[in-house]
Amino acid sequence: MDFNDTPEEAAFRAEARSWLDANADLKKAGDAAADVLGERATPEIVKQAQAWQKKKADGGWACLTWPKEYGGRGVTPIQNVIWNQEESRYNTPPNIFGIGLGMCGPTILTHGNEEQKKRWIPEMMTGQKIWCQLFSEPSAGSDLAGLRSTAVRDGDDWIVNGQKIWTTGAHFCEWGILVVRSDPNAAKHAGLTYFVVDMNSPGVEIRPITQINGGQGFNEVFFTDVRIPDSQRLDAVGNGWQVALTTLMNERASIGGGSGADFGELINLAKSVEINGRPALEDSAVRQQIARFYTRSKGVAMTGNRTLSALSQGKTPGPESSLGKLVGAKNAQDMAAFAMELQGAAGMTLDPNETPAQGEWQGRYLGIPGLRIAGGTDEILRNIISERVLGLPPESRADKGIAFKDIPTGPPSR
Numbered sequence: 166m167d168f169n170d171t172p173e174e175a176a177f178r179a180e181a182r183s184w185l186d187a188n189a190d191l192k193k194a195g196d197a198a199a200d201v202l203g204e205r206a207t208p209e210i211v212k213q214a215q216a217w218q219k220k221k222a223d224g225g226w227a228c229l230t231w232p233k234e235y236g237g238r239g240v241t242p243i244q245n246v247i248w249n250q251e252e253s254r255y256n257t258p259p260n261i262f263g264i265g266l267g268m269c270g271p272t273i274l275t276h277g278n279e280e281q282k283k284r285w286i287p288e289m290m291t292g293q294k295i296w297c298q299l300f301s302e303p304s305a306g307s308d309l310a311g312l313r314s315t316a317v318r319d320g321d322d323w324i325v326n327g328q329k330i331w332t333t334g335a336h337f338c339e340w341g342i343l344v345v346r347s348d349p350n351a352a353k354h355a356g357l358t359y360f361v362v363d364m365n366s367p368g369v370e371i372r373p374i375t376q377i378n379g380g381q382g383f384n385e386v387f388f389t390d391v392r393i394p395d396s397q398r399l400d401a402v403g404n405g406w407q408v409a410l411t412t413l414m415n416e417r418a419s420i421g422g423g424s425g426a427d428f429g430e431l432i433n434l435a436k437s438v439e440i441n442g443r444p445a446l447e448d449s450a451v452r453q454q455i456a457r458f459y460t461r462s463k464g465v466a467m468t469g470n471r472t473l474s475a476l477s478q479g480k481t482p483g484p485e486s487s488l489g490k491l492v493g494a495k496n497a498q499d500m501a502a503f504a505m506e507l508q509g510a511a512g513m514t515l516d517p518n519e520t521p522a523q524g525e526w527q528g529r530y531l532g533i534p535g536l537r538i539a540g541g542t543d544e545i546l547r548n549i550i551s552e553r554v555l556g557l558p559p560e561s562r563a564d565k566g567i568a569f570k571d572i573p574t575g576p577p578s579r
């Protein structure tokens with residue numbers, strides 16, 4: 166592994182830094198932390214985020230890996246990582262475009278026809294239209310192919326009925342990617358079709374879900390006789406699972422190991438709070454626990470570097486990159502719990518005025534369990550590692566080769 170930039174990478178980093186210096190301010194202590202679940206996205210924040218995305222697009226710094234013909238820059242994945250590293254040092258509005266740019270865009274570029282790419286990609290790239298992902302249902306999450314929302318052909322349209330859930334950002338999005346069952350007589354994975362849906366269509370009802378920390382990042386979305394023109398179907402009828410796999414591969418890559426754990430902040434906290442009249446950092450048990458977090462954080466970072474090295478050499482990172490999210494998110498959650506313990510009684514409140522670090526650790530403690538579920542739960546990631554990295558036998562599949570309507574199950578959700 167070589168951690169140094171090549172001369173080309175160093176030149177690209179310098180160019181990125183110089184543009185960022187001219188257009189944004191460096192982060193400083195006390196700036197708001199990343200809003201990973203989009204829960205603080207008020208209309209004003211959405212506007213600020215859109216303005217920043219437009220500025221990046223105008224400056225040639227949006228969607229860097231996308232082909233030049235669709236407004237991207239056609240750079241290598243490692244150059245994109247360099248840009249992300251540099252941008253993260255600046256105080257910019259929350260990134261509410263992760264689903265659109267990280268998942269919907271790459272899926273449309275792979276499976277869309279020319280007309281669809283021209284219709285949706287430019288407004289997505291400039292942030293003027295925001296996108297959400299309508300995949301999960303009350304009885305289909307990890308087992309996504311078990312979904313039950315339906316699409317029935319009616320002339321040039323499809324009529325969609327059903328319910329989606331956990332739809333991040335649906336309340337401020339104009340477009341969504343949607344997988345539904347178009348043929349209940351086909352086997353589970355074969356009867357699905359993939360659409361793009363206008364979230365303002367008649368019959369779409371969005372109900373926010375309140376999270377444990379009081380935020381509202383995701384929603385239930387109900388479809389009642391929603392008409393979707395056939396021109397908004399991506400790829401062939403019945404090929405929805407293949408298209409969804411493209412989205413999910415991009416989802417895993419974009420969620421990656423980002424857990425928000427900042428080791429330096431934990432050290433600062435341990436210096437600033439006291440145990441028995443001395444800074445907590447001088448307590449041997451505290452130091453031992455911090456050392457444990459440090460070794461795990463370093464292990465995750467080094468594993469991440471393997472992915473970066475693979476990217477730098479033009480290779481595609483393998484399923485072992487699941488380790489980053491699996492270990493990193495758990496480590497971040499444990500660190501947040503420990504930080505709250507260090508704060509003593511103040512650790513029990515969410516009030517930013519009453520807690521050291523303005524309630525940042527409490528916010529993380531309540532938010533990180535979501536990261537351990539979204540984009541593949543811990544158990545699903547373990548399954549991936551056991552089957553695809555360690556080569557263990559796959560899970561048994563009792564529903565294989567049976568028409569979906571004949572799979573024994575409970576009553577449908579609606």
Ligand SMILES: Cc1cc2nc3c(=O)[nH]c(=O)nc-3n(C[C@H](O)[C@H](O)[C@H](O)COP(=O)(O)OP(=O)(O)OC[C@H]3O[C@@H](n4cnc5c(N)ncnc54)[C@H](O)[C@@H]3O)c2cc1C
Nearest residue numbers: 298299300301305306307331332333535538539540542544
């Ligand atoms: C913050 C957040 C944002 C999200 N945003 C979106 C979004 O924008 N769009 C969207 O479509 N979805 C979204 N989701 C939903 C997410 O994709 C699902 O929650 C996830 O796939 C898990 O599905 P589930 O919640 O139905 O749990 P289930 O799949 O029902 O799992 C329940 C439990 O069973 C375990 N389990 C399930 N299957 C297996 C197995 N085969 N082996 C071992 N254990 C298993 C799971 O690990 C889990 O512990 C979001 C979720 C979160 C938390």
